[in-house]
Amino acid sequence: MLVEALTALAAAGGGAVVQAAGTDAWNGLRGRIAEMFGRGNAARGQAELERLDSTRQALDQGASADVTTEGARQGGLWQGRFEALLEGLDSQERERAADQLRELVSFVASSAGCAAIGTGKAVAGDGGTAVSGIKNAGVGAGAARAVLTGDAEANGADSSAISGIVNVTALHRSN
Numbered sequence: 001m002l003v004e005a006l007t008a009l010a011a012a013g014g015g016a017v018v019q020a021a022g023t024d025a026w027n028g029l030r031g032r033i034a035e036m037f038g039r040g041n042a043a044r045g046q047a048e049l050e051r052l053d054s055t056r057q058a059l060d061q062g063a064s065a066d067v068t069t070e071g072a073r074q075g076g077l078w079q080g081r082f083e084a085l086l087e088g089l090d091s092q093e094r095e096r097a098a099d100q101l102r103e104l105v106s107f108v109a110s111s112a113g114c115a116a117i118g119t120g121k122a123v124a125g126d127g128g129t130a131v132s133g134i135k136n137a138g139v140g141a142g143a144a145r146a147v148l149t150g151d152a153e154a155n156g157a158d159s160s161a162i163s164g165i166v167n168v169t170a171l172h173r174s175n
Helices: 004-020 026-038 042-059 067-087 091-112
Strands: 114-117 122-125 129-137 144-147 152-155 160-168
Touching (some): 004 026, 004 042, 004 067, 004 091, 042 067, 129 152
Parallel strands (some): 122 152
Antiparallel strands (some): 122 129, 152 160
């Protein structure tokens, strides 16, 4: 049985696979996972590449009626794969694989940017603002991807509601 920190790391790895699907980070993620699981065995590495391709197909827009559920399912499957990998290694190999997994999660976070999939409805009223998707603020916010975001409804004066991605490029300051 894995310690809690490694279980959390495996969960983050599963989330990284889902987050990277359909982004520029995907190819880098594929290579890292093939190396991690293959451990010098080309056939094992190739088997993981095929699993990743199946995952991406399942996550492609329109492949599933419920994108949110499919994302959670695929993330859970990859969490289990990462847990099984870590459990099957001796302590020295486990630490090396954990380092590789941390690097993979970091790589995806810095490369893939934000993702919002299958969000709910944004409703704003009484001069408020609501976003069903992603709101990036400032420079360096990174890439963003929104898929199947919910409806947006603004009620009342000075209210705004947006479904998708909002990039705020300038922050206003009061002097």
